[in-house]
Amino acid sequence: MSSPNSESPRRARIQWGDLAVRWSFMLPTIVLLVLVLAYPIWYTIEISFSSFDMMTFGAGEFIGWENYSWVLKDYRFWESLWVTLVYLMWALPIQIILGFGIAYMINAQWRGRGVLRALFIIPMVVAPVVAGGIWRMLLDPIWGVVNWALGLVGLGPYDWFGDPNLAMATIVIIDTWRWTPFIVLIATAALLALPRDVFEAAKIDGAGRWATLWSVALPLLAPVIAATFVIRWLGAVKMFDIVLASTLGGPGKATSVINLFIYEEAFRSLNFAESSAMAMIVLVLTMLLTGVFLIGSRKLETMH
Amino acid sequence: MSTLDINNVRKAYGAVQVIHGITLNIQDGEFVALVGPSGCGKSTLLRMIAGLEEVTAGDIAIGDRDVTDLPPKARDIAMVFQNYALYPHMTVRDNMGFALKQRRTPKAEIQERVADAARILGLEDLLGRKPRALSGGQRQRVAMGRAIVRNPNVFLFDEPLSNLDAKLRVQMRSEIKELHQRLRTTTVYVTHDQIEAMTLADRVVVMNGGVIEQEGPPLELYDHPKSVFVAAFIGSPPMNFFEGSIENATVLRLDDGTKLQLPKPDPKGRERITMGVRPEHFELADAGWPATVSVVEATGSETQITARIAGKLIRVLVRGRTDVKAGENIHLTVNPDLIHMFDPAPIPDVALEEDH
Amino acid sequence: MTSIDTTAPKLRRRRRSYSHAARVGGAIFISLLFLFPVFWMVLTSFKSQVDIFTTPPKLFFDATWATYIEYFTRADIPDRLLNTVIVATGAGILSIVVGTLSGYALARIRLRGAATFGVLILMSRGVPPIALAVPMFLVARNMGLTDKHITLIFAYCTFLIPYVMWLMRSFFVSLPKELEESAMIDGCSRFGAFFKIIVPISMPGILSTLIFSIILAWEELLFALVLTSRDAVTIPVAIAGIAGDTETGANWAALTAVGTVTVIPVVIFALLVQKWLIQGLADGATKG
Numbered sequence A: 001m002s003s004p005n006s007e008s009p010r011r012a013r014i015q016w017g018d019l020a021v022r023w024s025f026m027l028p029t030i031v032l033l034v035l036v037l038a039y040p041i042w043y044t045i046e047i048s049f050s051s052f053d054m055m056t057f058g059a060g061e062f063i064g065w066e067n068y069s070w071v072l073k074d075y076r077f078w079e080s081l082w083v084t085l086v087y088l089m090w091a092l093p094i095q096i097i098l099g100f101g102i103a104y105m106i107n108a109q110w111r112g113r114g115v116l117r118a119l120f121i122i123p124m125v126v127a128p129v130v131a132g133g134i135w136r137m138l139l140d141p142i143w144g145v146v147n148w149a150l151g152l153v154g155l156g157p158y159d160w161f162g163d164p165n166l167a168m169a170t171i172v173i174i175d176t177w178r179w180t181p182f183i184v185l186i187a188t189a190a191l192l193a194l195p196r197d198v199f200e201a202a203k204i205d206g207a208g209r210w211a212t213l214w215s216v217a218l219p220l221l222a223p224v225i226a227a228t229f230v231i232r233w234l235g236a237v238k239m240f241d242i243v244l245a246s247t248l249g250g251p252g253k254a255t256s257v258i259n260l261f262i263y264e265e266a267f268r269s270l271n272f273a274e275s276s277a278m279a280m281i282v283l284v285l286t287m288l289l290t291g292v293f294l295i296g297s298r299k300l301e302t303m304h
Numbered sequence B: 001m002s003t004l005d006i007n008n009v010r011k012a013y014g015a016v017q018v019i020h021g022i023t024l025n026i027q028d029g030e031f032v033a034l035v036g037p038s039g040c041g042k043s044t045l046l047r048m049i050a051g052l053e054e055v056t057a058g059d060i061a062i063g064d065r066d067v068t069d070l071p072p073k074a075r076d077i078a079m080v081f082q083n084y085a086l087y088p089h090m091t092v093r094d095n096m097g098f099a100l101k102q103r104r105t106p107k108a109e110i111q112e113r114v115a116d117a118a119r120i121l122g123l124e125d126l127l128g129r130k131p132r133a134l135s136g137g138q139r140q141r142v143a144m145g146r147a148i149v150r151n152p153n154v155f156l157f158d159e160p161l162s163n164l165d166a167k168l169r170v171q172m173r174s175e176i177k178e179l180h181q182r183l184r185t186t187t188v189y190v191t192h193d194q195i196e197a198m199t200l201a202d203r204v205v206v207m208n209g210g211v212i213e214q215e216g217p218p219l220e221l222y223d224h225p226k227s228v229f230v231a232a233f234i235g236s237p238p239m240n241f242f243e244g245s246i247e248n249a250t251v252l253r254l255d256d257g258t259k260l261q262l263p264k265p266d267p268k269g270r271e272r273i274t275m276g277v278r279p280e281h282f283e284l285a286d287a288g289w290p291a292t293v294s295v296v297e298a299t300g301s302e303t304q305i306t307a308r309i310a311g312k313l314i315r316v317l318v319r320g321r322t323d324v325k326a327g328e329n330i331h332l333t334v335n336p337d338l339i340h341m342f343d344p345a346p347i348p349d350v351a352l353e354e355d356h
Numbered sequence C: 001m002t003s004i005d006t007t008a009p010k011l012r013r014r015r016r017s018y019s020h021a022a023r024v025g026g027a028i029f030i031s032l033l034f035l036f037p038v039f040w041m042v043l044t045s046f047k048s049q050v051d052i053f054t055t056p057p058k059l060f061f062d063a064t065w066a067t068y069i070e071y072f073t074r075a076d077i078p079d080r081l082l083n084t085v086i087v088a089t090g091a092g093i094l095s096i097v098v099g100t101l102s103g104y105a106l107a108r109i110r111l112r113g114a115a116t117f118g119v120l121i122l123m124s125r126g127v128p129p130i131a132l133a134v135p136m137f138l139v140a141r142n143m144g145l146t147d148k149h150i151t152l153i154f155a156y157c158t159f160l161i162p163y164v165m166w167l168m169r170s171f172f173v174s175l176p177k178e179l180e181e182s183a184m185i186d187g188c189s190r191f192g193a194f195f196k197i198i199v200p201i202s203m204p205g206i207l208s209t210l211i212f213s214i215i216l217a218w219e220e221l222l223f224a225l226v227l228t229s230r231d232a233v234t235i236p237v238a239i240a241g242i243a244g245d246t247e248t249g250a251n252w253a254a255l256t257a258v259g260t261v262t263v264i265p266v267v268i269f270a271l272l273v274q275k276w277l278i279q280g281l282a283d284g285a286t287k288g
Helices: A011-048 A066-073 A074-106 A113-119 A120-126 A129-137 A145-152 A166-193 A197-202 A209-236 A240-247 A259-267 A272-303 B040-051 B094-102 B107-121 B136-149 B165-185 B194-200 B218-223 B228-234 C011-045 C066-074 C077-106 C114-126 C127-144 C150-172 C176-183 C189-218 C222-227 C235-244 C252-272 C272-288
Strands: A048-053 A060-061 B002-013 B016-026 B030-035 B059-064 B075-082 B152-160 B186-191 B203-208 B211-216 B240-245 B253-255 B260-262 B272-277 B282-285 B289-298 B302-309 B310-318 B329-334 B338-343
Touching: A011 A048, A011 A060, A011 B165, A011 C077, A011 C114, A048 A272, A048 B253, A066 B203, A066 B310, A074 A113, A074 A209, A074 A259, A074 B282, A074 C011, A113 A120, A113 A166, A113 B094, A113 C011, A113 C235, A120 A166, A120 C011, A120 C252, A129 A240, A129 B107, A129 B282, A129 C011, A166 A209, A197 A209, A197 B040, A197 B075, A209 A272, A209 B272, A259 C127, A259 C222, A272 B040, A272 B289, A272 C114, A272 C127, A272 C272, B002 B040, B016 B040, B030 B040, B030 B165, B030 B194, B040 B075, B040 B152, B040 B186, B075 B136, B075 C176, B094 B107, B094 B136, B094 B302, B094 C252, B107 B136, B107 B310, B136 B165, B136 C222, B165 B194, B186 B194, B186 B302, B194 B203, B194 B218, B194 C066, B203 B228, B211 B218, B211 B228, B218 B310, B218 B338, B228 B240, B228 B338, B240 B260, B240 B310, B289 B310, B310 B338, B310 C066, C011 C252, C066 C077, C066 C252, C077 C114, C077 C150, C077 C189, C077 C235, C114 C150, C127 C150, C150 C189, C150 C222, C176 C189, C222 C235, C222 C272, C252 C272
Parallel strands: B030 B186, B030 B203, B075 B152, B152 B186
Antiparallel strands: A048 A060, B002 B016, B002 B059, B203 B211, B240 B253, B240 B272, B253 B260, B272 B338, B282 B329, B289 B302, B289 B329, B302 B310
């Protein structure tokens, strides 16, 4: 295993030059992200362990875990985490089931399929803040189209923004409207990629429609569903704009998701140190759960 | 045109060495084929010659110039890849002229040389097309055109015919041969197909596990393989092997007890050998090794017989036709000069692969 | 589509065409349902105040440009629109340049440790933006960088560069590596092979990714809210202001008009790159 003449100075110098060229592809990204991503995170950590100095408008003296213990004793923080959890538990399953269901439906062979799929992009690219605004208008208790339409079939009127449960439903509806198309598009591709012969074999074996769905289609789709879940999860934990533009966290704190709560603690109440501690807790929680989900989805992938 | 000297070249990825010190001197204008099963290191060696892989130790010289540490562009070589690697956004003309353009060759000269190459390869009508509008054979030709336009010191081919169907492969094979006879450019040609290597090359280098197993003119490898590996790899259908112990100098006792009379003793006097006989060297006779015919396949020009000697399947190739039938018992003899005797070694899988 | 049909042969044809029609009909209905909010926004933006607040809601009315004229001449909306254009294209272009280079590095160039960076950058998708917004605000304030386009452009790099890098990486991985090798043998340096061969071939992918990056930056709210106050305020901030202004009652005219102007260009661009976008989504889902 010896390489006697590989250490000659001539060769070493040339390799350095090439090494520089290679790294220069990566370097701008590293520099920029250290500047705008790594440094801010480090600074958040620093503030979260300090008292906030209003004079210098930065981290003051080191106070250890004090901010964290303050945050963990704050019932509003827990409430806000709970609100976020409720939102996630409703929104993600609904979106995934609806997304795959609609994909199955619009996948019928017909000429307009491509156009339909293209149109499905539109809700996805409506700015979340605009989405929140429009739905605020659509769901307006008095003048909104939705209540009027529900009234035609004898339902309502509903006070979408006044009732805590309905306000949560509002958030879930808006988010579902904006994101289901995304899942439909992924699911469409996944359905098209399913091997046809497996279904034909199931048919020959006499499996019914539901049996085929449960024992053939779902297991085959499981990895894609898991991956979709992870992507959606990463987006959903960042929920902020839609709430800000529609319910503003209300009524009371009924829809105050964690990001909105931290935002208000930081920029309305100017509790920068505590909100940094909260942000760090959320960051760690997100990372841990993301890790768990990723491992889970990898497992699913290897299982099938 | 130039010589190519590879001197004790090694390649390691971390602690794993894949090329174990290869030395190979290639004459000016020589056509050398590197052949071996996948993973034998032939492509890695070619890529080191091209400068696409770093050389861990040893050196490579093209002509008088040590190119070991030079980037690919400074080596004055041209390479034809298995997937052709045509630039999809350029026309055939631009593809062929790209290398010259990189060297700031005057426009008029580029045009002239591209036109020349196109004429040689029959690509004149395709110059304005993009690669995606070409058939597989045409793409292959453009890839070669791109190489010859350069008039490089060395041509490198990395399995250039593998993506073509069998018929086109044979046709392009003879075109490559013709091209080499015309241009006389030093060529290194990597293939896993021993027939390609045998038909094209002046010299065949059989590689195995990162070392050269044997090198020499094609027929020398066919006539005098030095090891079971080379014997199994060169020749189609592959050689038949019998491993056993020598008894009384001229009896080969197989492991199941069957005794075969050898027409000559082992010149090296070993106790245990692997004997090899090419299918085409068997002769049907009235006496000799008894065998039972299991399948007879006639193609008209020759007949391939699959038979069993003591439970072991062997292949026999006879010219023309024969009236031997399946189930029949036959006797086989071999000219003593055509019997090969090797140190016992496991028979590589290549011998079991489909033949071309 | 693999349709699973269990009906008896003689019935199959009729049953199938019925169920087919039902599926097509259902598909169209659902699409319309999903498009309705956008349709209603555009419709409302052309209503006068009297036509907006009616029961039942009006589908037919005298269309008017009044709201557009009011908001795009008198108010500060044009400024904000311009800010958004500057910031979104700036961030999009910076990210595409930087992210394409590193995406290529991850896909093709052997670099010790680069894969670790890649994974770290991928993990950054789990960082809540608020954890970045707080320190960015403090640092920007102390350095006098708030309310500047460039600050927002850099802030948007936090999510755009990882996005571009991973999308372009999977694109480059799908290209045969012999292309660059061939180019390098033909006389190119590493950079030459990248810029003369890889970039031109990848142009459709790069442009689509650029457009989608611009869209993401165009819609961003949190950083814009935190890092701008007057001069560099973007459209989403303005819309959040209009939507959240509950004191004066719902200003639906303004909301829908500004919303329409914000959304329409994005929709047009998105439809232009939809094919690539759907492909990217599918890849993103399967390759994580």
